[in-house]
Amino acid sequence: MASKKTSVPRRGFLKGAAALAGTVPIAMAQQTQVAQNRGAGRAAPAETTGAARAEVLTNERPGADFMLDVIKSLGIEFAAANPASSCRGLHESIINYGANKNPELLTCCHEESSVAMGHGFAKIDGKPMMAMVHGTVGTQHAAMAIYNAYCDRVPTIVILGNEMDAVARRSYVEWTHSAQDAASIIRDYTKWDDNPASLQHFAESMVRAYKIAMTPPMGPVAIIASGKLQEEPIEESNLRIPKLGRVIPPQGDAGAVAEAAKMLVEAENPVIVAGRLARTPAGIKLLVELADTLQASVNDQRNRMNFPSNHPLYNTGNVANADVVLALEVEDIFMLTHRMSPLNRIGMDAPKRITKDTAKLISISSVDLFQKSNYQDFARYNEVDLAIPGDGEATLPALIEACKRLITADRRRALQERGSKLAEVSKRNRAQAREQAAVGWDSSPLTSARISAELWAQIKNEDWSLVGNDQFFARWPTRLWNFDKHYQFIGGSGGEGVGYGAPGAVGAALANKKHGRLTINIQNDGDLNYAPGVLWTAVHHQIPMLTIMNNNRGYHQEVMFITTMAARANRDVSRAHIGTKLIEPNIDYATMAKGYGMQGIGPITDPKDVGPAIKRGIEIAKRGEPVLIDTVTQGR
C-alpha cells in the first residue's frame, strides 16, 4: 500500500526545491543529488539533503507494480534480462513486489540471449516468456534474436525501457539511452508494438500484444515501458486489467478445404510437406491421422516436431513425382518445387521447376494472413493452385474429416497398397542411413553419425528432448533416433541468425525442467561464441542440460563457400581457412564451460571416449546441472 505520508510525486518536490534555491546552478545541483539518491534506490542521507526531504523521496506504490500486475495476469513465468537502467522500476517490482515469481527474473549477459531464451522456451512450453531490454542499446543487441523469432513464427514479448519525456532524463547516459521511437529498429520484424502513455494504456497494450503474439502466425511483439510510468507513484484511478479471453487460431475456409480433400483423395501420388505445422502435440496426431488416411508420404522440413521419424510414411515421397503436393505451413514453396543454379555456376539460369507440369499445389498457411515488406523472409511468390489462408494445425481436423468422407472402400484398398510400397521405401531409408553411419565410424575428428549413435544408445530409454537443431550435424539424430513426441525437436532459429543456438537451447531446457526431461543440445561452436555468457545463466538458474559441442573449429559453411569462390576465380583454394576457421589457438570449450561454473568434459577426439563422456554427462544433467562435452568433429 502507498504511504500518503511519504509518497510525493518527484515533479512536485523538484518544483519546490528549485523555487527555494532561487538560482539555476543550485537547483541543478539539487536535482543532480536527488537523481543520484533515487538512482541508488534509497532515501537521501540527512547530512546532504535534510531529513524532511528524505521522507518524501520514497514511493511505495510505483507504476511498475501495476505493470507487473498486468504481466502476472498473462501468466508469464519468466522475465529474462540483462539489467537495464531504463527497466529498473519494473526490475525492482518483479523481485520485491512480485516476490520474483511469475515472472521470475533470469539474469542474462546479453539481450540477444534474453530474447533467444524466450524463443526456445516458447517452442517447448507453447507460451511466451518476456525479455526486458533498454529501448536503445538493448534493443540493438536484441534485434537479431527478435528477427529469428519473427522468421520462426514464435511468440515473444519484449519490453523496451525508454524515457520519452526529455526533462525526466537525469544524465547524459539517459539521453543516449532514450529514443523518440524506440521500437522503430525492430518494427519490420515484430507483429506489433506500442508506446503507452499511461498505466491504463500499458495494461491494454500488454494484453493486446499478448493476444497478437499468440494468434497464428505467431511472432514477437514489443511494448515500451516508460521510465516515468515505471518509477512514479500510481496517480491514475480506476485502473483495470483487461480480460485476455481465449484466442482461437484461424481455420481455413470450409469450401476450399473440401476442394483440397477431393484433390488429395483422387491423387495417385500425393506428397504432404510439413513446415512450421505442429504448434502443439495435437498437431503431430492430426498429421499422422491425415497421412494414415491418405497413405501419403510426409516430407518433414524439420522446422518443428511435425511427424514421428520412424513412421512408415516419413520422408518416403518425392515432390518431383507427385501429382498433388500439400504444403502445410511451408514458408518457401518455390524452393520446394524449383531448383536454382548452384553456386559454382557463372550466371543464373532460369529456375528449373522440378515438379510435374500437371502437378497441383495446395498450401494451407497462416503466413498468408500476415506479411511485411522490408525483410525478404516471404521468399519467391508461391505459385500454388489452391492457397488456403489459415492455421495449418487448426485446419487439419476439417481436412481429415473431408478426406474420410470421400474415401470409398475401393479407394481405401488402393491407398493401402500405396502405403505398403511407401513403407518399403521407409525401411530402405533406415537401412541406408545405418550403412552410411558406419563409414568413418572410427574417424578422428569424430563423425556426427558416430556421436549421434552414441547419444541414442544412452538416451533412448530416458524422457529426452533435443533442443539444438541437427541441421549442421548432417541430420544424423533425425536419421538414427526415434522422434515421436512434440518436445523432442524444436527446429532451428528461423532467420538463420547465428547465435540463437545456445540461448535458445537454455530457454528450451528451462521449459523442460519442470517436467524433469533430459535436455540434449547439439551446440555449434561458432554459434556459442556469440554470447557464451548464457552458459553462466544456465548454471546460475540451475537449468539442467547436456550440451554436446559440434566443434568443427570453424564457420564450416563459410569454409565451403570460400573454397567454392576461390575455385570459381581459378585461385588458391588452400587459403579458404582465412577468416573462416577458429584455429590457432583452438578454443577449449570444456575450459570455457568451467569458467562459467559449468561442468566441462573434453576436448574429445578419440571415438572410443565419446560413450563414457556421454554417460558421465547424463549423470550430471540428471542431478539437475548443466554440463558441456566438447567433441571435436568433422566439418559435417
Added chain:
Amino acid sequence: MRMFHLLAALILAACLAAAQGNVEKGKTLWVKDGCYSCHGTDGHGGAGPKLAPRPMAVASFIAIVRHPPVSSMPTFTAKVISDADLTDMWAYLKSIPDPPAVKDIPLLNQ
C-alpha cells in the same frame, strides 16, 4: 572442345594412375585444398558424397573434379589443383580401409 578436354584429362589421368600417387602427400593435400570440408577427412561424405573407401577409378575422379556434374561442387582446374596432386589425393582415398560392417556395430543395431 569440351569433349576434347575431357578426353585429354582422361588420357593424362590414366597415365598418372600408373604411378599410383603418394598417399601421405595426398592426405595433406586433401585437407589443405579443402576437399575434406565437403567429403570428410576420410572421404566418408558430408555435404558432398562419400568417396571412400573404394573410390572410383582415378581417371573418373580427375574428370569429375575438372567437370563436375550439375551440383554445388566447384570446378577445380589444373591451375588450382594439378593432376599429380589429384592422383595423390586419390591414392590417399584408396588407402582408406573398409569400415566395420553395420552388423558388427552394436550401436547401429539398436
